[in-house]
Amino acid sequence: MGETQRLTAWVHGHVQGVGFRWWTRSRALELGLVGHATNKPDGRVCVVAEGPRPALDQLVEWLRSGDTPGQVSTVVEDFDPPRGGLDGFVER
Numbered sequence: 161m162g163e164t165q166r167l168t169a170w171v172h173g174h175v176q177g178v179g180f181r182w183w184t185r186s187r188a189l190e191l192g193l194v195g196h197a198t199n200k201p202d203g204r205v206c207v208v209a210e211g212p213r214p215a216l217d218q219l220v221e222w223l224r225s226g227d228t229p230g231q232v233s234t235v236v237e238d239f240d241p242p243r244g245g246l247d248g249f250v251e252r
Contacts, residue, residue, distance in 0.1 A: 162212035167195075169207040169237040171223055178230035180205055181251040187222050188249040191215040198252040209249070210242045 171180070181197040188195060188209055193216070195209035207223070209216060216239070222228070223235045 162214045164211060164242045165213050165216060166240045166242045167207070167209045167216040167219065167237060168240070169209075169220060169223060169235055171205045171207060171232055171235050172203075173233035174231045175205045175228070176203055176230075180229045183229050184219075184223070185249045185251055188219060191218055193219065194246040194249055196246070196250045196252050208246075210244070210246055213239070 176199050181199065184197040184205070184207055188197075188207075191211065193209040193211040195207070198206045198208075200206055207219075209219060220235060220237050223232060226232070
C-alpha cells in the first residue's frame with residue numbers, strides 16, 4: 161500500500177474559522193491517517209499527517225481541490241520519514 165511517510169502541509173488562504181480543520185480531520189480519518197491540523201497565528205493551517213504515501217497524496221489533492229471549507233490559495237507540502245508519536249487525527 162506504499163511506504164509510510166510524514167506529510168507537513170502549510171495551507172494558505174481563508175482557512176480559519178470556517179470548519180477547515182474539522183473537514184481536514186474527517187478526510188484524514190477516511191484515509192486512515194494519523195496527525196493533526198493546527199491553526200497558526202499568521203492565518204495558515206499546518207497539517208501534519210503520517211501514513212502510506214498514496215493516502216498522503218490523496219489528502220494533498222483534496223486540500224487543493226476547491227471543495228474545502230473557506231478558500232485555499234496555496235498548499236505547500238513536504239514529505240519526510242515518519243517520526244511516529246501520533247495517535248488518531250486531532251484539531252489543534
